[in-house]
Amino acid sequence: MAEAEATAARLRLYSYWRSTCSHRARIALSLKGVDYEYKAVNLLKGEQSDPEFVKLNPMKFVPALVDGDSVIGDSYAIALASMEILCLLSQKYPEPPLLPHDLQKKALNHQIASIVASGIQPLHNLTVLRFIDQRVGAGESVLWTQQQIERGFTAIENLIQLKGCAGKYATGDEVQLADVFLAPQIYAAIERTKIDMSNYPTLARLHSEYMAHPAFVAALPGRQPDAPFSS
Amino acid sequence: MAEAEATAGRLSLYSYWRSSCSHRARIALNLKGVDYEYKVVNLLKGEQSDPEFVKLNPMKFVPALVDGDFVIGDSYAIVLYLEDKYPEPPLLPHDLQNKALNHQIASIVASGIQPLHNLTVLRFIDQKVGAGEGVLWTQQQIERGFTAIENLIQLKGCAGKYATGDEVLLADVFLAPQIYVAIERTKIDMSNYPTLARLHSEYMAHPAFVAALPGRQPDAPSSS
Numbered sequence: 001m002a003e004a005e006a007t008a009a010r011l012r013l014y015s016y017w018r019s020t021c022s023h024r025a026r027i028a029l030s031l032k033g034v035d036y037e038y039k040a041v042n043l044l045k046g047e048q049s050d051p052e053f054v055k056l057n058p059m060k061f062v063p064a065l066v067d068g069d070s071v072i073g074d075s076y077a078i079a080l081a082s083m084e085i086l087c088l089l090s091q092k093y094p095e096p097p098l099l100p101h102d103l104q105k106k107a108l109n110h111q112i113a114s115i116v117a118s119g120i121q122p123l124h125n126l127t128v129l130r131f132i133d134q135r136v137g138a139g140e141s142v143l144w145t146q147q148q149i150e151r152g153f154t155a156i157e158n159l160i161q162l163k164g165c166a167g168k169y170a171t172g173d174e175v176q177l178a179d180v181f182l183a184p185q186i187y188a189a190i191e192r193t194k195i196d197m198s199n200y201p202t203l204a205r206l207h208s209e210y211m212a213h214p215a216f217v218a219a220l221p222g223r224q225p226d227a228p229f230s231s
Numbered sequence: 232m233a234e235a236e237a238t239a240g241r242l243s244l245y246s247y248w249r250s251s252c253s254h255r256a257r258i259a260l261n262l263k264g265v266d267y268e269y270k271v272v273n274l275l276k277g278e279q280s281d282p283e284f285v286k287l288n289p290m291k292f293v294p295a296l297v298d299g300d301f302v303i304g305d306s307y308a309i310v311l312y313l314e315d316k317y318p319e320p321p322l323l324p325h326d327l328q329n330k331a332l333n334h335q336i337a338s339i340v341a342s343g344i345q346p347l348h349n350l351t352v353l354r355f356i357d358q359k360v361g362a363g364e365g366v367l368w369t370q371q372q373i374e375r376g377f378t379a380i381e382n383l384i385q386l387k388g389c390a391g392k393y394a395t396g397d398e399v400l401l402a403d404v405f406l407a408p409q410i411y412v413a414i415e416r417t418k419i420d421m422s423n424y425p426t427l428a429r430l431h432s433e434y435m436a437h438p439a440f441v442a443a444l445p446g447r448q449p450d451a452p453s454s455s
Contacts, residue, residue: 091327103315104301110308114341115290118307122346127375131368136359144355151351158289159304 011036012066014053016043017224020121023184025063026219031175032093036065040226043126098177108163109171112156112178116185120152146193153189156182157200166202168209175213183210187220242267243297245284247274248448251345252306254408256294257443259310262399263317271450274350307341310404322401332387333395336380336402340409344376370417377413380406381424390426392433399437407434411444 013036015022041047048060057064129141167173186207189195197204210216244267246253272278279291288295288304295304353365391397410431413419421428434440
């Protein structure tokens with residue numbers, strides 16, 4: 001479609017392969033079937049400080065989505081900031097819907113997304129990890145990360161079981177907002193910590209579902225253009 | 232409103248006077264003109280671990296909102312739920328880009344600043360790094376986040392009387408408690424953030440925001 005081609009030419013996602021927040025945005029774009037140009041920003045090499053990127057995103061964080069003339073989330077600060085990309089995508093590309101119409105289910109999706117985005121991920125971002133390794137002791141951040149994830153996963157597992165909301169996916173049989181936020185967090189937990197997922201049976205099962213869903217698979221860190229070959 | 236009165240029982244908000252996340256929910260309820268019952272959860276006494284509360288909110292955070300049989304935790308989810316249920320006055324604009332911007336500012340606060348100085352983190356730092364180190368850390372995280380927001384607002388040229396225009400919107404609901412905490416608890420120099428400083432004055436003059444202040448809550452100490 002002419003419009004899709006024009007859209008594809010206009011949408012650019014600035015992303016780092018390993019960034020959980022970038023991962024969320026990639027899942028959403030993938031679910032919506034929206035084509036985009038992938039622009040790698042190597043956080044470990046400090047590419048977020050490159051003048052061209054800084055002009056785009058003064059706060060030097062990924063993800064950032066460029067849509068034509070407008071930069072969405074150009075000053076993303078610390079960790080998150082994918083919420084507004086998802087909001088924009090939901091409005092512009094309504095199918096498939098990531099939020100249910102039912103107010104209570106919608107609220108539950110926001111709650112799960114928020115537990116991940118505010119309650120877990122920020123507590124193990126680069127700033128915090130560097131601080132802990134420097135001021136507490138080298139390697140202390142690994143234990144801290146696992147503890148924060150365990151707290152959050154306990155909460156989410158309990159919440160999902162309490163609400164009896166899970167179906168094939170977190171809040172039913174369709175992929176919704178909660179899944180977009182859960183998938184990268186569970187993936188990071190399994191990849192980077194020694195977390196025992198048998199303590200979180202629902203989350204463990206959801207992980208298998210995500211790893212079998214094409215849109216989620218396409219968004220995996222190891223599948224991105226900037227992922228090292230030997231990942 | 233007849234609809235609000237007809238709801239069997241009022242909404243209940245589980246809140247701690249000093250919690251900036253509870254503060255956000257209180258502002259939103261006040262802006263929407265929704266009456267609610269205030270239920271105290273004393274975080275310092277560990278009341279968030281009471282079995283009854285854990286059943287309500289497994290994350291053991293405040294705020295939590297109870298609407299009949301329905302319980303919702305997390306301030307972001309609560310505010311958006313209130314936005315859906317009580318559309319007037321709207322906290323989100325129709326314009327996609329302004330809406331996204333409001334979410335961005337809310338997110339910078341909710342994910343980028345506040346979690347980094349919550350009780351868990353501060354206790355860890357004071358125990359493992361050194362007593363009192365948490366205060367400096369808090370100020371640094373707030374300064375980082377305020378720099379981002381001040382730059383963002385100036386870059387977008389979006390501010391009016393309030394953060395993203397002349398009406399109070401989602402960004403203001405999240406900004407007000409964070410700015411208040413910064414001023415009350417740190418030695419932050421607000422002259423570095425002129426827009427945020429001005430917004431603070433606006434919030435302190437708005438009745439819905441004033442009624443939501445920590446010191447105005449039932450569980451605030453008398454001598455605050």
